[in-house]
Amino acid sequence: MSQAIWVQALRTVPQIDKTCWDTLNIFTKWLIASRFSVTIMTFTSAIIGVLLALSTGTVDFGLSIICVIGLIFAHATNNLLNDYTDSVRGVDKGNYFRIQYGTHVLEGGLLTKKQLMNYIMFTGLLALACGGVIVYLRGIEILWLMLAGSFFVLFYTWPLKKLALGELSVLLVWGPLMVGGSYFVSSGHWSFAAMLIGTLYALAPTAVIFGKHIDKIDMDKSKGIYSLPVLLGSANARKAVQLMMLSQYILAAYIYLNGYISISILVLLFTLPTLIKTFKVFNHDRPKIMPEGFREEVWPLWFAPNAFVYTRHFSLFFLLMLVIENIIV
Numbered sequence: 001m002s003q004a005i006w007v008q009a010l011r012t013v014p015q016i017d018k019t020c021w022d023t024l025n026i027f028t029k030w031l032i033a034s035r036f037s038v039t040i041m042t043f044t045s046a047i048i049g050v051l052l053a054l055s056t057g058t059v060d061f062g063l064s065i066i067c068v069i070g071l072i073f074a075h076a077t078n079n080l081l082n083d084y085t086d087s088v089r090g091v092d093k094g095n096y097f098r099i100q101y102g103t104h105v106l107e108g109g110l111l112t113k114k115q116l117m118n119y120i121m122f123t124g125l126l127a128l129a130c131g132g133v134i135v136y137l138r139g140i141e142i143l144w145l146m147l148a149g150s151f152f153v154l155f156y157t158w159p160l161k162k163l164a165l166g167e168l169s170v171l172l173v174w175g176p177l178m179v180g181g182s183y184f185v186s187s188g189h190w191s192f193a194a195m196l197i198g199t200l201y202a203l204a205p206t207a208v209i210f211g212k213h214i215d216k217i218d219m220d221k222s223k224g225i226y227s228l229p230v231l232l233g234s235a236n237a238r239k240a241v242q243l244m245m246l247s248q249y250i251l252a253a254y255i256y257l258n259g260y261i262s263i264s265i266l267v268l269l270f271t272l273p274t275l276i277k278t279f280k281v282f283n284h285d286r287p288k289i290m291p292e293g294f295r296e297e298v299w300p301l302w303f304a305p306n307a308f309v310y311t312r313h314f315s316l317f318f319l320l321m322l323v324i325e326n327i328i329v
Helices: 002-011 026-033 036-056 061-088 113-138 141-163 166-187 192-215 217-223 228-232 234-257 263-281 303-328
Strands: none
Touching: 002 026, 002 036, 026 036, 026 113, 036 061, 036 166, 036 192, 036 303, 061 113, 061 141, 061 166, 113 141, 113 166, 141 166, 166 192, 166 228, 192 217, 192 228, 192 234, 192 303, 217 228, 228 234, 234 263, 234 303, 263 303
């Protein structure tokens, strides 16, 4: 049973009760508690940086692997810290939206605060260890990236998310910080093009966060969390998501015209059917009742899972584009 849930935890965040939890090994518990499946976005950002570095010269594959692992552990640390902070502050009390996208180990009584803090410390130390190795081997310059990353890990949940800076943080972290950082670690030099291409990708994960916060507008208002969708209102926030998705293709054209990516960028056009479908979803308010055929396990979330499907498809073709780019170059 543990093995089946272990595999499931790599693809999604399974809903686990206390009886089932007690039968799991510590590794499977950590996968579930850290919501490890969503670190696929971090993995994608890191790999984008490595592939970009590979297309422009040689890379240090050892440091690249350490960088990817470190970033994934940093994301997992943020997820754990997010749940700890929101639970302690009462944000997740009675939050039916939160439990729809994964088991909450504190609210579900699966871990005590002390046990969850041990998870946070262990995961965070692994991330710092990877960073320390990179600083030692690559140079002190990478320390500034580590400090910036640590800032967002520690303060994303509070106060950044509360002050309408959460969405901007996601754009900066998954874009220029992660992609530009992994490019530097892999190649040993900085690249404006890598940061720009990283921003192009990061608009997709940012759309997911926007979607989630649109789904939670009423609850966030009641909890005193002023996300951008709360400040903009549902209609304007949905238009902002549509603008983000459209701007990806405008930015892709700019990147091509400036010679940062070759004709391989046309691969992104294969995401247009999903873009159109997702765009239509954001034209309207969330349905009052769950549409037939929709995933029952994520309802009443609506905009977030639709944006995630788009992001997953976009990420797939984005990576394919970079693989082709390496073959062409």
